[in-house]
Amino acid sequence: MSMLTRVGNDLYTGARSFDFVGKRTLWYAIAAVVIVLAVAFTALRGGFVFGIEFRGGSEFRVTGSSAAIEGTASATAIAVDAVDEVVAGANPRVSIVGTDSVRVQTEQLTPGETDDLRAALADAYGVTLADVSSSFIGATWGADITRQALLALVVFLFFASLVMALYFRTWKMAVAAIVALFHDLIITTGVYGVLGLEITPAAVIGFLTILGYSLYDTVVVFDKVRENTSEDGAESRRTFAESVNLAVNQTLVRSINTSVVAVLPTAAILFIGSLLLGAGTLRDIALALFIGTLVGTYSSIFLAAPLYVHLRENEPEVKKQGARQKAARPESGAVR
Amino acid sequence: MARSTPERTAIRSLVWLLVIIVALIAANGASVLFNNGQWTPKLALDLEGGTQIILSPQLASGEQVDQEQLDQAVAIIRQRVDAGGVSESEINTQGGENIVVGIPGVPDPATIERIQSSAKLEFRPVLLADLASNQTLDDPSLDDSAGEEGDVGDEAEQNGTDTGAAEEPTESPTPTDASDPAWITDELQTQFNQFDCSSLDVVGANVAPVDEPLVTCEVDSSIKYILGPVEVEGESIADARSGLIASATGVTSNEWGVFIDFNGEGTAQFREVTERLVSLEGIRNQFAIVLDGRVISAPRTIAAITDGSPQISGNFTQESAQILADQLKFGALPLGFEVQSSENITATLGLSQLQSGIIAGLIGIALVIGYALIQYRALGGVIIASLIIAAIVTYLIITYLSNQQGYRLSLAGVAGLIISIGVIADSFIVYFERIRDELRDGRRLDGAVEAGWKRAFRTILISDVINFIAAVVLFVLAVGNVRGFAFTLGITTIVDLIVVALFTYPMMQLLGRTQFFGSGHPLSGLDPRALGAVYRGRAHFRQPESVSAVKRASSSREAQRRQTIAERKAAEARGEGEDAR
Numbered sequence: 001m002s003m004l005t006r007v008g009n010d011l012y013t014g015a016r017s018f019d020f021v022g023k024r025t026l027w028y029a030i031a032a033v034v035i036v037l038a039v040a041f042t043a044l045r046g047g048f049v050f051g052i053e054f055r056g057g058s059e060f061r062v063t064g065s066s067a068a069i070e071g072t073a074s075a076t077a078i079a080v081d082a083v084d085e086v087v088a089g090a091n092p093r094v095s096i097v098g099t100d101s102v103r104v105q106t107e108q109l110t111p112g113e114t115d116d117l118r119a120a121l122a123d124a125y126g127v128t129l130a131d132v133s134s135s136f137i138g139a140t141w142g143a144d145i146t147r148q149a150l151l152a153l154v155v156f157l158f159f160a161s162l163v164m165a166l167y168f169r170t171w172k173m174a175v176a177a178i179v180a181l182f183h184d185l186i187i188t189t190g191v192y193g194v195l196g197l198e199i200t201p202a203a204v205i206g207f208l209t210i211l212g213y214s215l216y217d218t219v220v221v222f223d224k225v226r227e228n229t230s231e232d233g234a235e236s237r238r239t240f241a242e243s244v245n246l247a248v249n250q251t252l253v254r255s256i257n258t259s260v261v262a263v264l265p266t267a268a269i270l271f272i273g274s275l276l277l278g279a280g281t282l283r284d285i286a287l288a289l290f291i292g293t294l295v296g297t298y299s300s301i302f303l304a305a306p307l308y309v310h311l312r313e314n315e316p317e318v319k320k321q322g323a324r325q326k327a328a329r330p331e332s333g334a335v336r
Numbered sequence: 337m338a339r340s341t342p343e344r345t346a347i348r349s350l351v352w353l354l355v356i357i358v359a360l361i362a363a364n365g366a367s368v369l370f371n372n373g374q375w376t377p378k379l380a381l382d383l384e385g386g387t388q389i390i391l392s393p394q395l396a397s398g399e400q401v402d403q404e405q406l407d408q409a410v411a412i413i414r415q416r417v418d419a420g421g422v423s424e425s426e427i428n429t430q431g432g433e434n435i436v437v438g439i440p441g442v443p444d445p446a447t448i449e450r451i452q453s454s455a456k457l458e459f460r461p462v463l464l465a466d467l468a469s470n471q472t473l474d475d476p477s478l479d480d481s482a483g484e485e486g487d488v489g490d491e492a493e494q495n496g497t498d499t500g501a502a503e504e505p506t507e508s509p510t511p512t513d514a515s516d517p518a519w520i521t522d523e524l525q526t527q528f529n530q531f532d533c534s535s536l537d538v539v540g541a542n543v544a545p546v547d548e549p550l551v552t553c554e555v556d557s558s559i560k561y562i563l564g565p566v567e568v569e570g571e572s573i574a575d576a577r578s579g580l581i582a583s584a585t586g587v588t589s590n591e592w593g594v595f596i597d598f599n600g601e602g603t604a605q606f607r608e609v610t611e612r613l614v615s616l617e618g619i620r621n622q623f624a625i626v627l628d629g630r631v632i633s634a635p636r637t638i639a640a641i642t643d644g645s646p647q648i649s650g651n652f653t654q655e656s657a658q659i660l661a662d663q664l665k666f667g668a669l670p671l672g673f674e675v676q677s678s679e680n681i682t683a684t685l686g687l688s689q690l691q692s693g694i695i696a697g698l699i700g701i702a703l704v705i706g707y708a709l710i711q712y713r714a715l716g717g718v719i720i721a722s723l724i725i726a727a728i729v730t731y732l733i734i735t736y737l738s739n740q741q742g743y744r745l746s747l748a749g750v751a752g753l754i755i756s757i758g759v760i761a762d763s764f765i766v767y768f769e770r771i772r773d774e775l776r777d778g779r780r781l782d783g784a785v786e787a788g789w790k791r792a793f794r795t796i797l798i799s800d801v802i803n804f805i806a807a808v809v810l811f812v813l814a815v816g817n818v819r820g821f822a823f824t825l826g827i828t829t830i831v832d833l834i835v836v837a838l839f840t841y842p843m844m845q846l847l848g849r850t851q852f853f854g855s856g857h858p859l860s861g862l863d864p865r866a867l868g869a870v871y872r873g874r875a876h877f878r879q880p881e882s883v884s885a886v887k888r889a890s891s892s893r894e895a896q897r898r899q900t901i902a903e904r905k906a907a908e909a910r911g912e913g914e915d916a917r
Contacts, residue, residue: 005711008769009867012776059430072682097388098679137436138429144411145816152813159805167798205748205821209755212806212825216759216799220766223795254762254769260707261765262758265700269754272696281382282693285751293758 008253014246021245024306031183031303038190048193051200052093052107053141058114060104061097061133065125072096079104082124086117091198105137141201149204153211157181160215168226172311177218180304184214188292202281206288213289214296217258221300224251225308240318241309248305259297266290342786343849346842353725353838360732364739373739377731378441380424380746380820381683383690386440388681391452391673393433401433405670410435414815415666416450421742424749424820435673438681440744446655454628454672455663457570459606460550460563461515461613462622462634464528467559514564515612515620519549524562533557554631555650561631563624567609572602576664578657581649592657593649596664603644613637625650627660628672689747697754704757712768714852715861718843719764726760726835733827748817749824756828759803763836767792768861771844775867781856785848789841796836803829 010016020027042048065075076094083092083106093105102125109117118132125132157178164174188210192199228247229240238246266289273282312318367373378384391413393401406429413435417425426438437451511518520528533553546566553560574597581593598606613621614637624634625648633650652660701723708716730753737743770792774784807826811819847853856863 005772005867008772009776012773056428093684095385095684096680096682101679103388103681135431137431138406138410140426140428141816142407142410142414142428144407144414145814145818148813148815149810149818152810152818155813156806156809159809160802163798163801163805201817202748202751205752205817208810208818208821209752209825212803213755213759215802215806216762219799219802220762220795223798227791250773251769254765257707257711257765257769258758258762261704261761262755264703264707265697265754265757268700268703269693269696269751272699273692276692276695280689281747282689282696282751285748286696289751289755293755 005253011249011252014249017245017249018252019245020248020301021241021306021309024310027302027306031299035183035186035190038187038194042190042193045193045196048189049196049198051198052105052137052139053201054139054199055108056136056138057105057107058109058117059135059137060106060117060121061135062102062104062121062125062127063131063133064100064127065102065131066100075102078124079121082120083117086120087113108136141204149208164219164222168222170312173222173226173308176304176308176311177215177222179307180218180299181211181214183299183303184210184292184295187295188288191287191291197284197287200281200284202284203288206285206292209285209289210292210296213262213293214299217255217296218300218304220258221248221251221255221305222308224248225305238321240312240321244305244309248301252301255297255301259293262293263290266293342782342845346845349838349842353834356834356838357729357732360729360736364732364736367736367739371739373735375735377734377738377743377745379690380744380749381426381438381440381681382424382746383683384440385681385683386438387443387678389437389439389443389448389451389678390430390676391435391437392676394672394674401671403429403432406433406435409669409671409673411815412666412669413437413451416662418815418819419662419666420447420450421744423742423744424746424817427816434676443678446659448675448678450659450662452673452675453663454669455570455660456628456668457573457664458546458566458626459568459609460566460624460626461609462561462619462624463515463517463520463549463564464562465559465619465622465634466528511564513612514567514609515616516564517620519564520562524549524551527551528560528562531560533560550626550629552626552629552631554634555627559631559634561624561634563626563631567623568598568602568605570664570668572598572605573664573667574599574602576661578652578654578661581647591649592652592654593647594652594657594661594664595647596645598644598646600644603642606644606646607640607642610637610642611640614640690750693747693750693754697750700754701757704761708761711861713859713861714857715768718840718847719761719768721843722764722835722840723757723761725839726831729834730756730827730831733831737823737827743823744820746817746820749820752821752824753828756824756832760828760832760835763792763796763800763832764840766795767836767840767844771862772867775856775862781854781862782845782848784862785841785844789844793837793841796833800829800833 007016011018072095075096079092079094079102083090083104087106087109090106095103097103104121106117114134118129118134122129122132161171161174161178164177165171168174185207189199189207191197192203197203225244225247228250229243266286269282270286270290273280273286364373364375368375393409395401410427410429414425414427417423417427417437417439423440425440426436428436430436439447528551531551531553534557546569548565550563551560552563576594576596578592578594580588581591582588609623613623616637622634622636624631626632633648635649648660704723705716705720708719710716712719734743734745738745767788770788771781771784772788774788775781779787803825807822807829810822811826814822853860853862
């Protein structure tokens with residue numbers, strides 16, 4: 001049997017226990033510091049860097065190029081080199097349109113850069129300047145998509161909170177889960193902001209996936225909490241906080257196994273994708289998923305559960321459970 | 337036999353799973369045979385390329401489009417494209433006046449029609465109608481009737497750009513309502529007499545200001561009309577859908593139509609109009625439904641319509657009714673557009689990205705398999721088998737929906753599927769951990785499989801319900817790429833439930849009966865001794881079912897704590913003895 005199984009046994013019986021709930025001030029402080037850092041560094045960098053899908057940009061069209069007929073790969077390579085000469089690190093999107101035209105999309109260029117790039121492209125593809133046209137393009141991820149997505153998110157959070165509140169029979173779990181969700185989202189997006197990575201539609205899809213995963217993971221942990229605390233009566237040997245802490249400990253092996261299983265494929269995409277391809281859709285989405293999965297698992301244990309205890313601790317019923325406990329409990333063998 | 341029941345339910349579940357898989361294969365086969373389907377999912381624009389359609393606005397000379405109109409048009413076109421399937425199209429503006437629509441594959445004419453037509457719907461009362469047979473081709477003014485009418489409009493300082501924009505009736509008596517024949521001035525009459533229905537084909541959209549009469553024709557150019565000012569506009573439509581029209585007797589006919597629901601304002605306006613028209617005689621009893629300046633039908637008003645839910649009939653096919661309903665639902669484009677160019681476009685990311693994604697995914701899966709085997713030993717085999725079943729079911733569903741619903745797999749979708757491995761595997765992990773918990777409480781394996789399932793299924797169900805809510809809400813409300821994501825999420829969530837309930841659980845039920853798992857072989861991953869249970873040998877199990885969950889949990893812990901070393905060793909020895917026997 002693996003070591004994790006043995007740890008799982010001890011966690012289950014309570015022979016070994018990590019004090020997630022008791023040290024909550026520490027976890028709150030860590031979460032607060034990380035969030036403040038994420039927001040501050042992003043702000044210092046001047047906010048998020050959005051890709052051309054959000055901001056629009058410049059489009060160049062080279063007609064009558066023989067490279068386009070030869071194939072996408074060679075045409076793309078030519079365009080990337082030409083763009084790199086004029087604006088470094090622009091990461092253009094290249095496609096072949098029709099039979100002999102190349103479409104090159106870049107971020108918004110200044111008129112000077114536009115002229116330079118036109119000349120560079122004409123040179124690179126061996127066509128005259130007149131065969132290279134340029135125009136501005138609008139965002140493919142327009143304001144309408146963002147608006148609808150935000151609306152959908154608000155509606156989703158409302159329904160998800162409602163379902164959680166009904167299922168768990170307390171709105172406090174829903175609140176704790178939503179707080180953990182925002183924690184995860186802020187930190188995941190914060191990594192993009194702090195590192196100055198471009199936010200592309202793929203990254204946004206990654207953020208949405210994280211949103212679902214974070215809530216999912218919290219619900220799994222909370223369901224064990226519900227199971228344990230609902231079994232507790234007033235005569236329980238444990239305080240409410242201890243009960244929740246035991247539940248979190250009992251699901252710890254599950255949490256570790258699940259996050260490892262979820263992270264392994266994303267890590268593979270992230271590292272192999274970045275090594276083979278450099279920046280691109282795969283890296284954008286995998287990075288969001290990689291960070292988000294880890295943070296999502298962390299927050300369910302270190303943030304959501306302690307916060308739930310915090311919210312309920314002062315309820316008269318729950319308080320009673322604790323008070324009786326202190327008088328009657330003998331020293332247990334738990335290692336803390 | 338007491339054992340036969342769980343075994344039978346397990347086999348029944350597995351048979352159901354088989355039925356689902358066979359049904360999916362059959363459905364896919366049917367698409368391939370009859371609907372030009374294929375056995376692989378279709379790929380989205382970023383992976384496969386497609387068609388780039390450039391739409392340019394139809395403008396009168398000197399007229400300008402503003403950015404707001406363009407943005408609005410992009411938003412409406414996006415909704416229309418989305419309504420045709422989950423294709424993850426790319427729509428943006430270009431050069432401040434064109435709209436570029438990138439759609440995967442080669443669009444059929446219906447798709448282009450869906451995208452480009454303005455779909456401006458108006459309800460106008462009919463003032464005068466005539467057969468459109470007077471093709472007075474010898475009249476020189478008719479050859480250029482569009483241009484001339486436009487000039488007339490300009491003189492009257494109207495915004496109207498095309499035919500039918502009539503002059504204001506300045507000298508005739510002021511009309512009292514929209515059905516008043518006084519709208520027909522001499523000039524309008526002349527225009528009507530000279531009107532050539534074929535000129536409608538030349539001009540894109542036949543528009544007149546809403547408070548002016550309009551001269552136009554039936555869509556098939558058979559009848560020409562003078563119509564009164566607009567009574568109800570398309571903006572008042574709250575919802576529209578297509579369906580078969582029921583006859584007066586309630587029997588469903590074979591005729592397709594579009595059903596409209598007006599909002600409050602539209603309902604009131606529509607009631608007013610129909611109440612007035614119903615009392616009128618002859619041609620003025622009819623109201624015309626005008627789409628993009630053409631009459632699609634001009635029904636008689638038999639009764640006042642008070643519920644704000646009229647239906648439109650008029651030579652629709654199922655497809656054209658659906659297109660019109662979608663267009664009406666999302667609103668009219670602020671401008672008419674025409675296709676400037678439609679060309680193939682190659683993938684923006686290309687297959688190299690897809691290949692790397694798949695390679696990375698396979699490596700990831702290999703890692704997951706390795707981890708599952710280390711953590712769960714032989715039980716890891718159940719995880720692997722479940723993941724394979726999940727992969728098969730997901731692949732079949734995606735291929736089927738790709739054939740039927742126009743779903744396209746983008747690279748973001750592929751990545752989404754890879755992350756779903758984690759969520760799907762989590763269900764098995766949750767379940768196995770619960771089984772282990774039950775074993776730790778001293779249950780026999782077959783009891784633990786059942787008791788663990790009851791608890792685990794609740795957890796799996798509620799967490800999947802949350803995910804499914806996310807998928808449904810995002811799919812219904814969001815547009816563009818977000819919709820594609822929601823679609824993938826919804827599929828994987830359902831697959832998760834199907835596989836865990838119809839494969840993993842029955843497999844555990846069956847495996848729990850084998851000697852290898854049932855006796856808790858050290859490699860089975862369910863070894864009670866390794867799990868710290870108080871194992872008393874196969875024949876000596878107490879009946880945990882009669883004990884309440886709380887008591888059981890606490891008593892087993894208690895029992896363990898109180899065990900002396902000798903007792904523990906004895907328990908182990910008994911366990912080993914059991915193995916040897």
